[in-house]
Amino acid sequence: MNSILTVLKGTHFSCHHLVTMRGGFLKSAYSRVSILGSSRSSVPEMISRGFADGDSETKCAQNVNIIEAKNSPTIFDRILDGSIKADIVYEDPECLAFRDVDPQAPKHLLVIPRRRITMLEDAQNTDQELLGHLMLVVKKVAEQEDLTDGYRVVINNGPDGGQSVYHLHIHLLGGRQLNWPPG
């Protein structure tokens, strides 16, 4: 359920499928790398509708089957292995940073670890070094993106947090005034 692979193999497209892939992201992946055959030509539109607004996404996030999501590959696996192109702005042996294709601010990037941690609540004490590194990479990417007026860093954990991909990812948003409350 939580991966583009599931959708490709699947016979129906539920809210769950959409949200676990962060629709806009997948939509763009479709258009850019043509991973769907012509018989699936209606799928991008369905996905596009599914993510017409943030509310739809958060509602869907409430219905994710977390156990299934944690045990399925995600679209980030395809970005990490290069089979789906992303607009990568930074990479090192531990992590990758790329632009969110459904940006919520003029600059909206995601920083993800190469080694999958499904969600923050599943992080272990042995992940301390990696988590610290990810935060420093967020800072570095923000500098690289010239976010001199500031930015917001967000991690969504689970349904209430609005987590849509069960591979830890840190949102970096800037280029506009972020408002309060944060969602």
Added chain:
Amino acid sequence: MNSILTVLKGTHFSCHHLVTMRGGFLKSAYSRVSILGSSRSSVPEMISRGFADGDSETKCAQNVNIIEAKNSPTIFDRILDGSIKADIVYEDPECLAFRDVDPQAPKHLLVIPRRRITMLEDAQNTDQELLGHLMLVVKKVAEQEDLTDGYRVVINNGPDGGQSVYHLHIHLLGGRQLNWPPG
């Protein structure tokens, strides 16, 4: 400008003063520990108005004098030294977690390092271990608070991020569906 001390000594109370102290937070501090003399009795109301809504806070955040804010003590120093009481839910030799007194969700906590890092963009490579620890503490506090349905983690950096206190603090919000975009 960025501390409760400045307000106590100051002769006027601008937007800057208000925002650098996260108004609701300060308001509660006032009411709980009576750090203002009777001659200052109008101040809490002023502060309260200054933070009547999130928009005010974000607008104020745009006007913070960052250099001054970085070089002044913050209200967190007073919490760390015990001179202002906070509703502390977790502490260890590296950090402290306590409830935000202007909660934006049923559960809204702040995790701060004891050693001051003014903002994420000022974090150094030598802070990696501490940053990783803070993230693990966020996870631990979320468990402690029974946020089993999920939560959102937010770090505001600088004016566009809506940073109001120039001592790194990680917001942990849960107990309701967090929406998208995150502010």
